[in-house]
Amino acid sequence: MGRRSDHTPDELRELLIACGHELMAERGFAKFSAREAARRAGYSVGTIYNVFGGLDAYLIAVNSRTFREWSAWLEAALAATPDAAGSDARIAALVRAYFAFADANRNAWMAIYDHRIDRGNTVIARQDELAREALTGIVDREVVRWSGGGNGESTRRLVRSLIATVHGHCALWLSGSYALLREEDPAGQALARVFESLAAHRAQAGSR
């Protein structure tokens, strides 16, 4: 067949991403199949290559959707946290929501890190970059809010490091890795580490 009037180019793109995301959530990265994703959309494999240019770009688009849902999940959790609960509560809500999303979307969440992008050969579309940066942005904002203003390069670095800390707990937990095998509250542990580091940096900043 040729150009069909079923969907506009944008609609087709959306449709393929939606079906791919659904399939990813069902099967996980290892058992994901572009053929099957296209089949579900009512198209054949080649269409994915036409629309996205290659499998990598398609997977990036699928994972970017997960990133966006994740950000929305975090914002919703923060919005549901009353200001009166104090500033610690916002950090706690953020970390717990981070874990809750990963837990509720295990396959899709892990796929984000299962798909290795060779940044040398692959260009990431700007909109996909933005979806990833948004998450970092949320944490940035909340840490600045917690520490009461002081933003700068050192807090920027700290924020990335705290994200890595939480990520490590979440990843080892969901992958069933030995280290966290019998830990019943990985989110709580991650949160404890985050507060210890935040406290250390507040004290440090105050004593200068």
Added chain:
Amino acid sequence: MGRRSDHTPDELRELLIACGHELMAERGFAKFSAREAARRAGYSVGTIYNVFGGLDAYLIAVNSRTFREWSAWLEAALAATPDAAGSDARIAALVRAYFAFADANRNAWMAIYDHRIDRGNTVIARQDELAREALTGIVDREVVRWSGGGNGESTRRLVRSLIATVHGHCALWLSGSYALLREEDPAGQALARVFESLAAHRAQAGSR
């Protein structure tokens, strides 16, 4: 052919693991091929299934070899750290060696976490379990040494959490994830977080 006198069963096992490990280091998990690994050993695919029972068990054996090399690497780094350097230096050496091994064996290191084991359907051989526990054991020992004795369930939990912290930094760094994209010293950041948490727990224990 039938039973060949080229290798004893143990030798064959070793050979297959060695070739698999080499191939994993070269290609990484995504491009690993059991066929190719067997080919390099001078056997055909079926032999892997005979010896290990299935691909999962083979991959576990291959990754266990990486675990053992990793443990040896850490022990070597610790052995090279003079006692006179102080107890902080041992922790620093441990974390830096953790990163150095991962960096020097990227594909093999990542494969450890790329291979998802369904613990419901897969039984892990005792020797492979031990290879994984050994690493945790090293960190356990060093943290107890640092804190000057006090061992118990709470330190056990802390140790696992610190491992998760370091793992998170290392994983995001090597996978080229956005969060740590421009961080020039991820190991230093991980180390800083570890010391912050260790300090917090020493203070806590001392004030009781």
Added chain:
DNA sequence: TTATAAATTCGACATCGTTCAATTTATTCC
């Protein structure tokens, strides 16, 4: 209506994991 351009398909290809009947080798027994 016809010609042009764009989208879509589908088959071809090499490869993968998995299984198992057939084959080859080593050992045992006479």
Added chain:
DNA sequence: GGAATAAATTGAACGATGTCGAATTTATAA
């Protein structure tokens, strides 16, 4: 030593994958 037995090894078969492009079909323009 030679035949019978047991064990290890192979390789073909199967369904599935990603990747590519020529052929086909559709929509639009002339």
